[in-house]
Amino acid sequence: MCVCVTIFSTIMLKRKTRIRPVDDARTHIQSLRDKPEFMERFIDNNKGRGVFATQPVEAGAFVLEYRGELISAEECRARDYTELQSTFLFEFEWQKRHWCIDASKEDGTLGRLINDNHKSPNCTMKKIIVNDTPHLCLFAVKKIEIGSEIEYNYGDSQWPWRKKEPKQQTSVIETKTSLTDHSSHDASNKDAVVTQEPKQQTSVIETKTSLTDHSSHDASNKDAVVTQEPKQVFTIKGFSLVNYTESDETDEYIK
């Protein structure tokens, strides 16, 4: 009996002390510190550096902020970037305007070193507003094991390194069997991993503006941190490869 009470109290205490992902994000945004559970490592000459987990990460947990200089999209276009620097620009929409986090400067932060994975990323980018300023934060979409590389979908299909990816075995089979029903084949494609958005406990978040297009937003879902993922735009010398008309936003605020 006494043991049961102790176990129950321990579980309840753990539940109470578990930090909510969005609060964790806010704490790290405000302290300007990265989480110590992640480290930078050189991968190879093709990918360069990447970020790896040194501790297991729960699905839904806050991972890292994509830090950098917040500038307007106009300012971003006016600046002269090399092609490499351009891959450190993350453009997004906020309050019906286009903004950019310019992370092109080597500043020792980890978020800017996270690589692209558009097939089965383990993180997703969310827009978190703190003190009327948007911040881009990565959250885990699945459990991440120790030693795994942190990756998210940069959100645009025209990234140059994606063209270099080796063709899948399935395409060889398809060539040989031209009678294959492609519609059913696509559905069973093992690479088409669907990643669910993590559910967050976010009673501290409130929607502040009515400028948002709520048509695609499930108003009954009070758990979503941010309903729209910011799109990363690949910009080379001021030329955007993403059509902004596809963008949509919901402003979410942390008090």
Ligand SMILES: C[S@@+](CC[C@H](N)C(=O)[O-])C[C@H]1O[C@@H](n2cnc3c(N)ncnc32)[C@H](O)[C@@H]1O
């Ligand atoms: C935002 S940076 C990421 C950090 C970078 N790996 C580094 O060492 O500085 C984007 C650059 O990383 C590389 N990169 C990102 N994802 C990649 C991938 N899936 N495959 C190959 N290279 C990738 C590309 O060279 C790209 O220019």
